[in-house]
Amino acid sequence: MLDRSLAAIRGTGHRVVNGVWRLGFASRFFLAVLLHSGISFRRFQLTIKEIYFSGVLSLIIILVSGLFVGMVLGLQGYETLQKYGSESALGTLVALSLVRELGPVLAALLFASRAGSAITAEIGLMKATEQITAMEMMAVDPIARVIAPRFWAGVISMPLLAAMFSAIGVFGGYLVGVVMIGVDEGQFWSQMQSAVDFRLDVMNGVIKSCVFGVAVTAIALFEGYDAPPTAEGVSHATTRTVVTSSLAVLALDFLLTAFMFRGI
Amino acid sequence: MERTTLDLWVGLFVVAGLAAILVLAMKVGNLSTFNMSESYTLQADFDNIGGLKSRSPVKSAGVVVGRVTAITFDNKTFRAQVSMVIDKRYQFPKDTFAKILTAGLLGEQYVGLDPGGDEQVLKGGDQITKTQSAVVLENLISSFLYSKAAEGDAKK
Incomplete structure (x- = not known):
């Protein structure tokens, strides 16, 4: 009995120490990425290649999801608003919910599962097949050559993807609301324009998506870099990337929203 | 270093992303409808601002000419001080009348400016002296009830 409870306490302590250890390593890793990112701008070709892989190839899923999310918002918003006779506010509802919340958050979640998992798997396999060690042997810094370009590519792609998500979502809401249901077009756009502020809504959405880009890519890169060099280790790391970065995005979203729109 | 098709795709991606931000703006x-590059500030004191918020529009003859920037409470006069920025293109006479009005029956509240006939115009930092408070629904109902009750008494 005593033995078992002692073992439980020891296990908990072990896990806590391990977690703190990993957190410290992650912070040092993040700092190293920032310090070694000169090369990803001097040799921008490296970053461009990564923007292609994580940004351009995520376009399809982002655009299709954005269109459908906007269309669903249009339908559901219309159903609720018409009960109060204010269908003309449909444009406001669609635009504000996309620009402030759904655009940045959903784009980041999709980005985490589409590009983040790929980054983790790639880095993890590079480590498992000792490509990273080989680079170190050739006096090539793997952080500067492999990690930093991927990091900056993610940070650059994320706001662009989120903006495209919001823009096409508004178009989807327009398609359903105005073209399909028949809300007045002039009211749809004019109410939207009077309610959406550029600095307060659009720019805050862009800032949010930049923060999400940093969080998702940093988590994906670290999980890949820290993965045990086995098939199982890489698969666990990939799962952890999606789970951790999704949770991080949602938690950060709450914090940022609290700061931006309530002004605590 | 030479150009590759990859560059083209990434270039297109960046252009599309920036275009999306532009569309959103x-x-x-x-951003397109109301650009306040040149503006000046006016002050007005109200007894009651009702539901006026900062960033509420300032309209004259129904046209948006500015925005409310700050609302503070003056502890000496016990009135609300409303600051608003007005587009430089629009000038108003010194005896302009500021009212707090409501768009529609339950819509948002805004400041309405009725220009007077003075030769001199308001400049940055000036105070609008003639103001009319927001109509508070409870006060309206209670005064209506009182007048009804008074009518009933008179008839007896």
């Missing part, structure tokens, strides 16, 4: 947001 111009078509969805209000």
Whole structure:
């Protein structure tokens, strides 16, 4: 009995120490990425290649999801608003919910599962097949050559993807609301324009998506870099990337929203 | 280093992303309709501002000419001090009348400016002296009830 409870306490302590250890390593890793990112701008070709892989190839899923999310918002918003006779506010509802919340958050979640998992798997396999060690042997810094370009590519792609998500979502809401249901077009756009502020809504959405880009890519890169060099280790790391970065995005979203729109 | 097709795709991606931000700014947001590059500030004191908020529009003859920037409470006069920025293109006479009005029956509240006939115009930092407070629904109902009750008494 005593033995078992002692073992439980020891296990908990072990896990806590391990977690703190990993957190410290992650912070040092993040700092190293920032310090070694000169090369990803001097040799921008490296970053461009990564923007292609994580940004351009995520376009399809982002655009299709954005269109459908906007269309669903249009339908559901219309159903609720018409009960109060204010269908003309449909444009406001669609635009504000996309620009402030759904655009940045959903784009980041999709980005985490589409590009983040790929980054983790790639880095993890590079480590498992000792490509990273080989680079170190050739006096090539793997952080500067492999990690930093991927990091900056993610940070650059994320706001662009989120903006495209919001823009096409508004178009989807327009398609359903105005073209399909028949809300007045002039009211749809004019109410939207009077309610959406550029600095307060659009720019805050862009800032949010930049923060999400940093969080998702940093988590994906670290999980890949820290993965045990086995098939199982890489698969666990990939799962952890999606789970951790999704949770991080949602938690950060709450914090940022609290700061931006309530002004605590 | 030479150009590759990869560059083209990434270039297109970046252009599309920036275009999306531009669309959000111009078509969805209000950057195109109301650009206050040149503006001046006016002050007005109200007894009661009702539901006026900062960023509420300031309208004259129904046209948006500015925005409310700050609302503070003056502890000496016990009145609300409203600051608003007005587009430099629009000038108002010194005896302009500021009212707090409501758009529609339950809509948002805004400041309405009725120009007077003075030769001199308001400049930055000036105070609008003639103001009319917001109509508070409870006060309206209670005064209506009182007048009804008074009518009933008179008839007896």
